[in-house]
Amino acid sequence: MADKTESQATIPPDTLTQQIGVLTRREVEARILAPVIEALSARFDRAEVIEVIRAAVVAIARQQGGELAQAMGGCGSREFMQSLQYWTQDDALQIEVLEQTDETLRF
Template identity: 40%
Template structure:
């Protein structure tokens, strides 16, 4: 990463712990709650509740990151946030395309998936992590959309992230 990008990124995310560490802490808290929800409500309903709650939290988190982004949000400022997700070797990624309008990359290794499996939570890892991605970017900037057709979490050989920036979509005022 270029020095000026690194400085801007650090300013935008100052004081934040890596996402992998955060997700492991959250999963440790969520797991016993999820188990009780399954016992009382059934697995399908428990997963639905978990999915809804985590998606809402991801949107709120995206908005919080946007509020801390100096000068407003773009696909480039979103791209700079990726160092939080890759911190601590959490992801091994291969960037395919990085422009002002598109940011495409493949995830070759995902320690989020590995961590959830180690914790016995692989069956809900997609709810705890993957399902956040598309709604986080919407919370961060509604002009950013994610297309992804496969994930390591659900057995694919890699995750394919394709973010697009649509400047015709109204952005939230920042």
């Protein structure tokens, strides 16, 4: 475990979401994970493989979201709204904001 901690400390910060946007990132991930899941299912129990990978992907998404919130400077509706630029990037998504206050965000 000492080795792992040490090697992970040298990984550069993850700025991929800001570089390529959330939806492109998800497409890259899906296009590698789908055939990996197929290959694993030929060796191990498919339901178990999916259960383990689902939990891992949820944890990674939360971690990426947490890092993004930190990069945005907070978890308020303003910071969240600013973070949506990484969803709409490259016309991946269109968002129409209907109402935005400190307490409310409708879109």
